[in-house]
């Protein structure tokens with residue numbers, strides 16, 4: 001199936017390349033298309049547009065995921081800043097507590113001095129005995145004990161507070177680590193999503209160019225097909241015929257374009273740059289196969305006899321059309337001709353044999369080369385070898401030996 005399709009595609013491209021060189025570009029695209037009609041081309045276009053819409057959606061989704069991850073990082077950064085503030089606050093509190101502990105410790109130590117009777121310190125005794133009454137004495141003893149108790153309680157509280165704040169710091173450090181891990185994960189996600197996005201962009205561009213090509217292809221075939229359902233292969237024949245007509249009303253190809261056994265020299269494989277059209281008597285009218293301008297009229301007795309070269313633009317491309325072995329020449333150099341003009345009559349037979357030594361009977365040698373041979377235009381050249389090298393197969397002729405009875 002695929003092999004067949006490839007075969008058909010290849011044949012079609014080959015035919016097109018040979019028939020209408022001016023339209024190679026859209027048909028190069030045809031190779032990628034499996035469509036047989038404009039309608040099918042349009043179906044393919046719709047599918048491409050669906051693919052494009054899907055790819056656009058995926059792009060949007062990926063972009064929103066990237067944005068979400070950026071938001072996550074920003075939030076985590078904010079949280080981190082908050083935590084750092086809390087850590088600082090905890091540290092400040094710890095410092096404050098430590099200072100207070102120091103103060104209380106000093107105060108307590110001072111108080112304790114009153115108890116240290118054994119060391120000969122008698123401030124406590126002095127303080128106690130300094131009481132003016134027993135009641136005051138009891139109060140003083142109680143006060144010292146209370147202050148001492150109070151301080152011990154306070155020290156315990158401060159110690160507990162420091163531990164609490166230290167625990168908080170550990171907790172905050174863990175939270176910060178978690179946030180950093182979150183930020184790292186989001187950054188990794190962004191990097192991967194950006195990779196996906198760039199791949200999607202490439203896919204999207206590819207679909208875009210396919211859509212452009214498909215549109216060009218549809219436009220091209222709409223110009224040459226009668227309907228959306230006409231097989232494209234038929235449209236192509238119409239296109240070739242619209243640019244080229246046969247130079248003779250009836251006839252048959254007696255010698256094909258391409259390599260052949262030379263009828264004069266017998267060489268096994270000489271290149272024949274034209275189709276030879278037989279089946280017409282000498283003097284039969286020869287029409288211009290294309291609209292164009294007569295570029296040159298030459299006479300070469302060694303081979304070719306009277307020859308007319310016409311410059312034509314067909315499907316936007318420059319060609320030189322050669323009519324050789326003619327009996328009479330009905331046009332002048334510089335004259336514009338249309339496909340309705342009789343430009344010459346068939347020779348190559350008995351009437352021309354005395355000056356045209358390479359013809360084996362009445363026929364028209366009808367050759368086509370790309371560019372303008374014998375000067376003229378940007379494509380102009382004057383080398384005969386280039387003219388032969390630029391030769392393309394004349395279009396619209398039936399197989400060798402098959403008669404036709406219409407120029408169109």
Ligand SMILES: [Zn+2]
Nearest residue numbers: 274275276365
């Ligand atoms: Zn020939």
